[in-house]
Amino acid sequence: MDRPKIEVRRLRYGVGGTEILAGVDALVPDGDVTAIVGPSGAGKSTLLRAINRLVEPSSGEVYLDGEATGSLDPLELRRRVGMVFQIPALFGASVEEAILYGARIAGRSAHAGRLLELVGLDPSMSGRAPETLSVGQQQRVSVARALALEPEALLLDEPTSALDEAARRKIEDLVRELNARLGLTMVFVSHDLSQVGRVADRVVLLAEGKSVGEWEREDFFSAAGERARRLIAGRH
């Protein structure tokens, strides 16, 4: 494998005596969709937030293109590594304003209409108030908002958990399509193994704040599928 886009080494993070991450290792190859799976409370979302330094790890290191993220300016890091959350959390009076937020404060230009097209939405939506869109559409706007900064990688924190089945499939298709069209490296947190089968090239299994293992998708289901199923269902 070439040098990974993102590398996580022995990462630890705790809050008030509770270890949420207790030594996580993970590799995210350049241009792949890497899924992070595990039961709730395994530390998936925290791991994602440690990658773009929304939380500061207590020890261990995250490398972006071989460079320790701890030594990067956190704002610049977050512009290089975009993020999509469970809830779209759009702000601004219009869809266009919502999409251009990050680009505007960075003093960069971006084209809202083109970004809407990129995420499969009608560019004529850009004047509408974000809250008039369906949640599925809002989530796609939040992807467009992250793409406006032309990130090198995109972190997605259970982006379909608030969506119905149809909208969920559209987001999954969008992830594959963006990966294919832009070659964008993505880290996708999920607790849904069938979704992992549809979206991921590679799987990192997490339990109780520790990485259980890493597999290519094809190997994952034969080597660890049953174990992952039991972990997620809460039966060890």
Next chain:
Amino acid sequence: MEGLQTVGSALLTLGLVAVAIALSLYERLDLEREIGVAVVRSFVQLAAIGYVINFIFGLESIGAVALLLAGMVLFAAWTSARRAGDVPRAFVVVALAVGVAAVATLGLLLALGVIPATARYLIPLGGMVIGNSMNAASLTLTRIRDDVREQRPKVEAALALGATSRQAVSPILKTALQRALIPLIDATKTTGIIFLPGAMVGMIIAGADPLEAVRLQIVVLYMLLGSVSIAAILVGTLSYRSFFTPSHQIRKGVSGE
């Protein structure tokens, strides 16, 4: 001295407090204890400050006035910080904000010669400035604390897009400042029509010329607008940092949802 006689008749107004307690009991508002405590405290505190002011008037020392006002600022900060006890450094932030608001507005009034540098003016006006600034500070502080928690997803989304803590929290600051200033702006708008402000009422009852009472009331209102704005803005700019780390992360322990 007719002081005792006045206090005696003032005590008769306790009958009106009884109405409030009766209402609380009848409607099961569970406020009778609070009302009782408030009545006793207000009596003791007002009596005490009456003697203190009397004493300071006797001293004719501007240093003693400054000391009393400083004490008021610290008490205001303590009261406000208790309201927002879980905000780190709340006491220091409020003390600084209220102190600066008081010094700036009273200082300006003194420098312009609007009021003379005597205890008779400085203590009551200072009390009003400090009291109103304290309320604005408490409102701003608790509002920011609640909104950072409730709107955590939006704050986090902004940070993830490369916003600084200040940028991420700016919509919250804006709402908090509006909420803190609007009551006073509304009171200023309606003053003289819906209600006659306390200072003016007191002066008219005490026998002052109504126009002189109006002149002072106008000074009071503008002074309060100024000081409340200063206090709210200072609390806003100083306190939001308590919720973030220098690396623009939401601090551990600022719980979400």
